[in-house]
Amino acid sequence: MSVGSAPAHSGKPRIPFYRDTRVLAVLIQIVFVVAVVTFFVWLFGNMFGNLDSLGISDFQQPFFKIETVNGKTSFFPWFRFLYSSAGFDILDTPISYTRQDTYLRALTVGIVNTLRVGIIGIVLSTILGVLTGIARLSSNWLLSKIALTYIEIIRNTPLLVQLFFWYFAGLLALPRLRTGEEITALILPGPIYMTNRGIAMPWIRGTPTTGQWALFVIAAIVLAWLVSRIIKRQEEKRQRPLRRTTWTVVVFFAVAAIGWFLMPVQPLRIEQPAVADSGFGFIGGMTVMPQLTALIFGLVLYTGAFIAEIVRAGIQAVPKGQTEAARALGLRSGQMMRLITLPQALRIIIPPMTSQYLNLVKNSSLATAVAYPELFQISGTVLNQTGRAVQIIIIVMLSYLAFSLVISAFLNWYNKRVQLVER
Amino acid sequence: MTTTVSAMPRRDERPPFDFTYWLQTNILSVGKIITLLILIALNIWIINAGLRSNPLTTTAVVILWAIFGALIAFNMVRHNLVRGVLRGVKVRIYTSLHGSLISLFLLVALGLAVYAFVRYVTFWPRWEAVVVNFRLLMFGRYPKALTWRPVLAALFIVVLGAVSLATWGPVSRRLFRFRKAVTILWLISPVILGIILYGIGPTFDSPNAGPLGTVNTRLWGGLMLTLIISVVAIIVSFPLGVMLALGRQSKYPVIRYFCVGYIELIRGVPLITVLFMAEFMLPLFLPGGLNVDSLLRVTVGFILFNAAYLAENVRGGLQSVPRGQYEAAYAVGLSGYQTTRRIILPQALRAVIPAIVGQFIGLFKDTSLVAIIGVFDLLSIGRAVLGQQEYRAFQAEIYLFIGLIYFVGASAMSYASRRLETRLGVGQR
Numbered sequence: 001m002s003v004g005s006a007p008a009h010s011g012k013p014r015i016p017f018y019r020d021t022r023v024l025a026v027l028i029q030i031v032f033v034v035a036v037v038t039f040f041v042w043l044f045g046n047m048f049g050n051l052d053s054l055g056i057s058d059f060q061q062p063f064f065k066i067e068t069v070n071g072k073t074s075f076f077p078w079f080r081f082l083y084s085s086a087g088f089d090i091l092d093t094p095i096s097y098t099r100q101d102t103y104l105r106a107l108t109v110g111i112v113n114t115l116r117v118g119i120i121g122i123v124l125s126t127i128l129g130v131l132t133g134i135a136r137l138s139s140n141w142l143l144s145k146i147a148l149t150y151i152e153i154i155r156n157t158p159l160l161v162q163l164f165f166w167y168f169a170g171l172l173a174l175p176r177l178r179t180g181e182e183i184t185a186l187i188l189p190g191p192i193y194m195t196n197r198g199i200a201m202p203w204i205r206g207t208p209t210t211g212q213w214a215l216f217v218i219a220a221i222v223l224a225w226l227v228s229r230i231i232k233r234q235e236e237k238r239q240r241p242l243r244r245t246t247w248t249v250v251v252f253f254a255v256a257a258i259g260w261f262l263m264p265v266q267p268l269r270i271e272q273p274a275v276a277d278s279g280f281g282f283i284g285g286m287t288v289m290p291q292l293t294a295l296i297f298g299l300v301l302y303t304g305a306f307i308a309e310i311v312r313a314g315i316q317a318v319p320k321g322q323t324e325a326a327r328a329l330g331l332r333s334g335q336m337m338r339l340i341t342l343p344q345a346l347r348i349i350i351p352p353m354t355s356q357y358l359n360l361v362k363n364s365s366l367a368t369a370v371a372y373p374e375l376f377q378i379s380g381t382v383l384n385q386t387g388r389a390v391q392i393i394i395i396v397m398l399s400y401l402a403f404s405l406v407i408s409a410f411l412n413w414y415n416k417r418v419q420l421v422e423r
Numbered sequence: 424m425t426t427t428v429s430a431m432p433r434r435d436e437r438p439p440f441d442f443t444y445w446l447q448t449n450i451l452s453v454g455k456i457i458t459l460l461i462l463i464a465l466n467i468w469i470i471n472a473g474l475r476s477n478p479l480t481t482t483a484v485v486i487l488w489a490i491f492g493a494l495i496a497f498n499m500v501r502h503n504l505v506r507g508v509l510r511g512v513k514v515r516i517y518t519s520l521h522g523s524l525i526s527l528f529l530l531v532a533l534g535l536a537v538y539a540f541v542r543y544v545t546f547w548p549r550w551e552a553v554v555v556n557f558r559l560l561m562f563g564r565y566p567k568a569l570t571w572r573p574v575l576a577a578l579f580i581v582v583l584g585a586v587s588l589a590t591w592g593p594v595s596r597r598l599f600r601f602r603k604a605v606t607i608l609w610l611i612s613p614v615i616l617g618i619i620l621y622g623i624g625p626t627f628d629s630p631n632a633g634p635l636g637t638v639n640t641r642l643w644g645g646l647m648l649t650l651i652i653s654v655v656a657i658i659v660s661f662p663l664g665v666m667l668a669l670g671r672q673s674k675y676p677v678i679r680y681f682c683v684g685y686i687e688l689i690r691g692v693p694l695i696t697v698l699f700m701a702e703f704m705l706p707l708f709l710p711g712g713l714n715v716d717s718l719l720r721v722t723v724g725f726i727l728f729n730a731a732y733l734a735e736n737v738r739g740g741l742q743s744v745p746r747g748q749y750e751a752a753y754a755v756g757l758s759g760y761q762t763t764r765r766i767i768l769p770q771a772l773r774a775v776i777p778a779i780v781g782q783f784i785g786l787f788k789d790t791s792l793v794a795i796i797g798v799f800d801l802l803s804i805g806r807a808v809l810g811q812q813e814y815r816a817f818q819a820e821i822y823l824f825i826g827l828i829y830f831v832g833a834s835a836m837s838y839a840s841r842r843l844e845t846r847l848g849v850g851q852r
Contacts, residue, residue, distance in 0.1 A: 025674075025675060029675050029676070029677040032675070032678055032681070046707070046708055046709055046710050046711070047704075047707045049710075050706075053711060139518045140516065140518050140525055141514075142515070142529045142533070143526075143529060146529060146533070153830065156784070156788075156830045156833035156834050156837075157826040157833070158788040158790075158791040158792075158802070158826075159788070160791045160794065160795075160802060161791055161802055161825050161829060164806070165819070165823070165826065168818040169818040172818075173818065173819070362692070362693035362694070363693065365693040365695045365696065366693075366695065366792070366795075369795055376693070376695060389704060390707070393699065396692075397691075400693055400696065401688070404691040404692075
């Protein structure tokens with residue numbers, strides 16, 4: 001701006017800098033950053049000081065340095081303790097682990113267990129939630145009210161209380177496998193043995209021919225997919241439905257069944273549990289420990305109730321005109337649900353469902369209450385043994401954040417696929 | 424009477440019951456027959472099992488079902504019409520052939536379950552553990568002579584709650600001017616609760632202690648502690664959550680990113696890790712020698728956790744306020760603070776009452792998590808009771824009792840939320 005134009009402004013008061021929004025915006029943000037940074041510097045300064053006085057000197061070392069600890073390469077000296085021997089046993093080890101293994105291995109076992117609980121829980125609670133949500137909308141008053149009662153009771157009591165209840169009042173209160181010579185376990189048809197040491201049930205086991213049969217199953221999937229494609233093309237060509245689903249399913253089962261009967265030995269067999277001769281535990285079948293049973297049962301019942309409400313709300317949100325139009329076109333009730341209601345309800349259901357899945361995974365950390373060794377429980381043990389509270393909390397929080405990110409990324413991708421593409 | 428009769432078509436005008444149509448719609452399809460067979464098998468199984476374990480109830484339920492079914496079937500076939508009470512029963516329970524069979528199954532199962540439950544609950548000796556330890560479950564080890572203080576605190580909260588419902592409701596317009604006073608009372612209520620429960624001056628058992636002698640929080644426990652944590656965390660986290668939500672909408676990127684980062688970090692980790700951090704890391708973060716009460720630390724954890732979730736709920740409300748509202752406020756010359764305070768927040772918060780109350784109910788339930796880190800809340804005290812040899816067998820009773828308390832509290836909150844919603848006219852204005 002030239003000097004000559006200055007007199008033109010002299011009549012108006014200049015805006016002082018403290019009322020100039022452009023200056024203020026910068027100032028406010030600088031003040032905010034300074035305040036936050038000072039606060040954190042103060043916090044961490046205290047922390048390092050306190051840790052020093054506690055005799056923990058991890059943080060005096062450089063953050064990144066390649067060195068060898070117990071024959072393994074370590075990159076972060078702050079986390080060097082992870083390479084020492086854990087020295088405690090873990091109740092449930094899906095990957096190989098002994099007490100001589102490192103803390104890192106122990107935490108990995110915890111992560112795998114958390115993932116396992118999360119996946120099983122998500123699948124089962126989705127099934128339960130969808131069924132209950134549909135039951136809530138049933139024209140049968142009794143069915144709908146029973147579903148409502150279940151939902152209200154479960155949603156209005158804490159998950160932790162429920163877990164304790166299922167574990168201590170449910171599973172641990174089951175009879176012992178045997179008292180003296182007599183078998184006192186509760187035996188359900190199957191046979192499923194219910195004891196306070198675990199539930200033993202029949203399980204599918206592979207045989208030497210399983211691998212060969214698996215090839216047939218793969219072939220069946222490919223063939224069924226091909227048939228489905230061909231029929232779809234024909235449907236489009238002839239402009240009428242040709243029972244695509246039925247034929248796809250028939251082809252799949254036909255090919256799989258041919259493979260099954262061609263095998264010299266049955267490719268899969270059902271193995272039934274039997275009480276071991278020693279009187280402790282079972283041989284064959286699958287035995288689920290009470291901790292895991294209580295955890296999964298509690299998580300599934302709890303999350304299922306929330307999912308049921310989401311499903312109900314989603315289905316109810318589909319405009320009535322849609323179902324009426326479907327009926328007017330002559331669709332059967334099954335077709336109506338599959339082709340009209342569900343695809344539209346899904347769009348509403350998926351976002352809240354995502355947060356329920358995230359909740360389920362986060363809630364699995366309550367397993368520590370029933371002593372099931374998932375990530376949080378194992379990290380508690382590691383913390384007790386090493387005293388490295390800061391590092392352990394960082395590891396645990398980052399792991400859960402990673403789970404959350406992966407699940408929400410996947411469901412956001414799925415959500416984008418089912419959302420209406422608007423022009 | 425005459426009007427109802429004339430409203431109905433006369434019997435000779437009504438078409439007769441169409442048996443072929445009924446067959447077609449209820450039985451004649453492969454899927455329907457298969458379902459029917461499965462339902463019949465299920466019913467035979469449960470009636471068989473019921474007859475063996477509890478013949479009286481089972482027989483009564485089946486006979487009742489058969490009588491009503493027969494009455495409805497008779498009315499259908501004879502008049503092609505079911506009226507009155509029977510109609511209600513038909514619509515709800517005898518919806519179709521399959522529906523009636525599902526109902527039979529559910530009725531028998533329900534009959535057996537209700538009978539067993541009533542038998543269980545009314546066997547009084549089993550509630551001994553709850554009755555004997557009732558005081559412990561309510562107040563923890565709070566001094567017996569000072570029980571009036573937690574009672575007074577509870578009364579204070581209840582009265583304040585009732586007064587605020589009245590001042591925000593259509594009881595009387597004259598009450599509206601107390602709103603500000605009530606709000607301030609709510610905001611300082613943590614302090615008041617602290618004075619009543621913690622007290623001032625020397626400890627309660629020293630000779631020169633007044634009626635408000637201090638009671639160390641180590642002696643607090645039970646339902647009282649659960650409620651204290653919930654109430655204080657709700658009151659303090661609410662303004663914090665609103666500020667975080669506003670910060671997330673802020674036009675200053677630095678503040679926005681900070682708020683987003685905080686909210687997403689907290690929402691990505693389980694509550695128990697936040698509590699763990701508050702319990703074991705907070706002392707590390709504070710200057711050496713500064714000892715913060717364990718209860719206070721845990722409450723801070725709840726506040727930090729809850730604020731992030733509240734912020735997301737409030738954000739939903741902020742986004743639901745139309746742009747025109749901001750523009751209109753700007754046009755009439757309101758400042759940024761005034762716009763937020765007078766125009767935006769009232770509308771935003773009203774829109775998300777159910778979500779906010781839902782979050783508060785979640786917080787109330789989540790207080791049970793302190794049992795894991797060893798604070799003596801209701802659940803923790805219950806577990807301590809169960810740890811005693813003589814009460815070890817009462818697992819189910821103690822947990823059922825604790826669950827019942829939580830159920831009553833959570834249901835009361837959701838009831839209050841529905842009342843508040845209708846009173847504030849959500850969805851009507």
